[in-house]
Amino acid sequence: MFFIDWTHLLILIAINCVAALGYYVTLSSGQLSMGHGALFALGGYVGGLVALHFELPVVVYLLAGFLAAAIPGYLLAFVTMRVRDLYFAVATFGFGGALVELIGHLEFFNGQFGLGGIGMFTDLPLAAIVLAVTAFAVWRWDCSLNYQLASCTRFDQDVALVLGVDVRRLRRATFAIGAGIAGVAGVLYAGSTTIMTPQDGGFEVSLALLLMVVIGGSQSWRGAIVGAVIWTALPEILRFASTWRLVIFGVIAIVLMALRPQGIVGRARSARASRGARRQALQRN
Template sequence: MNLDYELLLILLGINAIGALGFYFTLSSGQFSLAHGALFGIGGYAGGYVSTALGMPLPVALVAGFVVAAVVGGVLARLLARVRGLYFAVATLAFGVVAMELVKRIPGLGGAFGLGGIPRYTSLVVVLVVLVVVAVAVYLFDRSPLYVAHAAARVDQDAAVVMGIDVARTRGIAFAIGGGIAGMAGVLYAGFTTIVSADTGSFTHSLAFLLMVVIGGANSWRGPILGAAIWTAMPELLRATDEWRMVVFGVAAIAIIVWRPQGIIPRRIFRPRRAERRHAVEPASGAGG
């Protein structure tokens, strides 16, 4: 079994960034199946400014984030009154339509895709972007903004009564989550040197969903762990030859059944050290 660990780590990092984008959107209660399309849209945006305009990687990343975020924000605004299963179906339909439209935009390569993209994605670049995104999501997870997002996710009507602008909260979450997925698409385009409609297919949306579900949908660490398992396990099982995807599928199902909340759950209350010490002292005194 010969593995190219550098290429595997690059794919792992790209998947982790995309999964964090899905997690950010899901944090406000939006079950989106459009993140694969936003991943592809970001790849097209970054690939275009790199090939047609000759811009460097930082500009490509900004372009991928901005374009995907704008598209995601507009989509969230249009679907503000749609909930649940209907929202998921609508985002799935958007993804299909968006990728069909991309094929018909002049200058994007049509059905063959946009090729000739510079290979600017390296392990160092992916790790830097992943760390920046992970830190940003971590800070969001610890901020009062997360409370508003969680309220919108748990009970939309109660959140409105509490004075939370649910439509605005979800719109921002969808835009930022889509922008993060767009940056992952830029890195993927720079890794494969080509981006096509298949890049933004439903397969990527499903992959991001499974990464978050397997790792844990209630903690920023969950998507990263889920991406690591999703990316590495099929390669580590390569010795099983044609059975490796079957083994991987069974293992993924077992994880979901064993830990329906994900491998990494979110502890809502973490007592401080001082509080734990005071809680232990009376018990110690009583025992003496």
């Protein structure tokens, strides 16, 4: 027999959904980031450090985590604005690894031992509210003209430049916003586990965020949520299979990608969701 703590699982699902939505925003402009895991951890560290030393409203912790991840995310996008595709992924991978190592050597983050003693301020209502606000904001982004410009940049940056799109500004903005949302998820995670360690920002976290978005569908905000739910819940539900659960999960993931290479939520739904924005774009042109 096995027992599932459904409250904890739902909180973790909400946290991963928020982080996946942040990754979706960054990916919408064609930036394949392998450093979002480190930014997730940095947001958790900073938000947890503020919570550890100051008794403030939770929104302050979340704002601190957002800024702590968004600012370096913006700077990283600024430095790498001439780099594309896999080279950009390699650059962000190096940045993420360096940032995790830096966190592990900073004394006020307690080094490799991790930042412990954080108050448990993340509960299910808070996680649900943050997810709802984030999903609403990303939905509005998904239905906006800016998303259409970002999509143009993602699929053909040269064409976007010819059409007059400010690709560099757009890429910096989407990376910073996506990183900031990941930082908010990191704060929620810190408030649910009461400890942050450098391992919480490793490459595996960035890879997990990428897979959540790809499995769910990288062309719709709904896809990020669906992918995060599956990625988080399925291994727990498969606990009855004991040591075979990760094997079964891997097989299910492969089958999903084989049957739905565009993700569970495909282009059709994404197009319907943004139909109004496309009409707006045509009218402006």
